Amino acid sequence: MEIQTATNGTTITVYLTGELDHHGAAPLREQVDRLISARRPKRLVLDFGGVSFMDSSGIGFVMGRYKRITAQGGVLRVQSATPRMERVMRLAGLERLPIWND
């Protein structure tokens, strides 16, 4: 899975594309974690607009990044997820986390 990023001040937006399954999440995790520790954004936005598939491995990916960014005192936002993806994320109780753009 390739990522494109956009920086706006202390906000970094990561544009995810492709399939966010166990196979796709692995290389993605490395890239995003490197970004988080090197650039230390105050706000990390995960954009799901280009994601064609997601299962619970994708949930694990979001949860892991949420833990990392909040440990650094930053916030995570999820944007452009389809209703189907939100359904998968809701299973994990992710709707209760402060990660949804209003």
Added chain:
Amino acid sequence: MKSMNEMRLVCSSRSANEGFARSAVAAFVAQLDPAVDELADLRTAVSEAVTNCIVHAYADRIGDIFIQVQLFENGRVMVKVRDRGCGIPDVKKAMEPLFTTGGEDRSGLGFSVMESFMDTMKVRSTVGKGTTVTMEKYIRRRRRDDGL
């Protein structure tokens, strides 16, 4: 009830095959003319079962994943995902939402997703021998005059 069509496939427990397994099952079930949502549910459930084989069953080696799909006249789809991996010591515990033996970044929700997206799901496992996940989904029969 005898199935009206059936497929079996065997693939290696490599993560690169997760997408292939999803697509193979979806392509086979397509002949029942399922709704987009139903197919997406099936793909997701298959993805979870296959990922469990790769991450857990064959954690320290590459083994075979056996996938069988049966289609029945009444729209019932039966999917079996079987492995000859390490087996699950406590199936009840393993099926608890959020429980995982997989470490960081594993959500522990594979079974929860399978249960939510399929109509039935059952797990049989023997430590040292392997695990079989059997799931069913009833594809809604669409009327001829639905207008596609």
